[in-house]
Amino acid sequence: MNPIQIALLGAGTVASGVVKVLERNQEELRRRAGRGIEVAAVAARNPEKAREALGQDLPITQDFMQLATRSDIDIVVELMGGISPARELVLAAIAAGKHVVTANKALIALHGNEIFAAAQARGVMVAFEAAVAGGIPIIKALREGLAANRIEWVAGIINGTTNFILSEMRDKGASFETVLGEAQRLGYAEADPSFDIEGIDAAHKITILCAIAFGVPVQFDKAYIEGIAKLDAADIRYAELLGYRIKLLGITRRTPAGIELRVHPTLIPATRLVANVEGAMNAVVVQGDAVGATLYYGKGAGPEPTASSVIADLVDVTRLHTADPEQRVPHLAFQPGALADTPILPIEQVQTAYYLRIRVRDEAGVLAEITHILAEGGMSIDALLQRPSGESDQHTDVILLTHETIESRMNQALASIQALDTVLAPIVRLRKEELR
């Protein structure tokens, strides 16, 4: 059988990983897919640089649109990143009847609904395993491997940069700024790291996982996003004393009121396997009603891990494109006509437990005032630590773990506590999840 012809849009590090792995494993891939997978051509803005990165033999063009719609191409592989012109090119490829493979999490999280509708209408496949958690086949696990389950929640360490920073902060007791600088020197963080550390990258990914877990459209604009830039090493230490680790988690959960979709630093019990995922590694925990919790762990970034997922998608398309499009694995795991309009809850309606650090004047009755306010709001306390602030012997840090409550209630209580004249600094509030 003729080799499948693919076009690469983009010639960056992921593209060079894809070319390298396709080349190195071509024999193995032919044995798996039943036919070869051949890069017909690459579109790149700078053909000189592309040739250096990908090798001299590949035909390179600067005309992205022409390549994305060329008649001899079976699958268009979009590796450019960003929204425009990636979106226009993907839509044009679909209109031209091409299958599409993309690693572009922002594109899928923001424009997935439009893209999947176009693909469904045209009967082509759009695959995006590489968009979430790099080399970990989590999309396939959720969409196919766990298809028997009513998914209850998904929680993941899905940004390697922030996990590296948090791991180092804990290991070395260092500040966020110090570790960020180190991560930048080591290449784990970009020169402008805001996309990672503000949680936006993780939010793109959990938005996609939310859609395929619960059968709802992708709704990035409804995600609650809080990054790690304001995290204090002291809180990592206190969490540790209480038996918890702090991780930047993407969380999505089905509740009777609607779906939670959120990214924020989260305390999780140190004994959980996922709490022990260190450095730049990623891991996703999925809770299904039949299987219970399953966990998926691996490299979440890097040219070859990302290429691993891109090429798995290429093999999938090669194996499955002849199946009836009406029945074939649906893009968002659920049939397009069967997506639900379950609302995504605003963060104020989310129910979770909390870690609070409150700097108070060290005098009698302060703790009673605080616990009284919490109790009045119906919030109960799970654990309590009191520690000298280290700044003045008239200041004390009160650290509280609460049981679960609704965020809006916690906000009210915190406003009242903050207004006490014995409270001397802005309250630190983190969310806590038991993940069970």
Add this chain to the structure above:
Amino acid sequence: MNPIQIALLGAGTVASGVVKVLERNQEELRRRAGRGIEVAAVAARNPEKAREALGQDLPITQDFMQLATRSDIDIVVELMGGISPARELVLAAIAAGKHVVTANKALIALHGNEIFAAAQARGVMVAFEAAVAGGIPIIKALREGLAANRIEWVAGIINGTTNFILSEMRDKGASFETVLGEAQRLGYAEADPSFDIEGIDAAHKITILCAIAFGVPVQFDKAYIEGIAKLDAADIRYAELLGYRIKLLGITRRTPAGIELRVHPTLIPATRLVANVEGAMNAVVVQGDAVGATLYYGKGAGPEPTASSVIADLVDVTRLHTADPEQRVPHLAFQPGALADTPILPIEQVQTAYYLRIRVRDEAGVLAEITHILAEGGMSIDALLQRPSGESDQHTDVILLTHETIESRMNQALASIQALDTVLAPIVRLRKEELR
């Protein structure tokens, strides 16, 4: 579209899990698969008991063969276990053009080649996700999610009973016999636990993973199998002191000389995520050349976790049976014509590192003799502990970790050491893997 009609062969605990989850999640499954999945009938030896277990409404027959080949059935689900009559029924179903889903690891490990050849010739699918690691979608991950990779090795905790026993032995410092009794009381071990504790169950599973990792036929008869019954709590303790945990691992690895396929108690570094998989949980680590190490964790047994995998296979067949059988995901991950005849290495040719515990007379020169014999055989020592035996102050236990060597060399050296008259008891030899 009409619901897919399935026949269940067998009415045990897994069947009841399948019926329960199909019923509970029927709406969700229809949204995923695009059509319903309906149990048309169940074959059971004892219809009374089956009705009690599965509910009164299901049509139940005692004629397994008639049901396996009945014209209205789309998919036959074999949940009987054992080789005969499961093998005959599966082959008859295939001959009648039925797709087959099975949870039967022994059947696939021993007769997979025959079954897949028949299925390929008839153009039907045979799916067996539930045969390995219960609810963890590891077959799908290896066969599809990691398809880009040249797989280097797979190592898994794939038997929950033995992992529960080893976890308890470590936690409580208790003996194998004590913990086995406890596991039997708790229902984690069967009344006759030999299949689990002797490593046969794990060997069935690693045989299947070996085939789909490397594209070779299933070859259970070539697997090296060593269980945990002879494991001493002292060795778990010594391993711990050296920074290792002992797990019963199924291991399969590609080497230049051939493929390793083995099950035995194994020392692994305590810092590895997989070393922290406790109790009856399962986990599989896969090393691919592009993605690096990925890990898959979850429940390896139980009615609903197993049903999760069985039903995922049902959804897969529903989604994909219309694809061209020549290209569709191949049963063993590689095209049937592309399976390799790479030899499976006998254990004597396996290369690994070792843990040795040697009880010696406590006198000058004994250690020199032992290390001399190892050095003569080209084996170098990585770490050494010496401990009073606890039995006599004239006895000492010498604990050694060696670097990697060929097992046949180690056998020769151990024979020489055992023959020393300063060596007072049978040498304990365990294998050690760094998993990197």
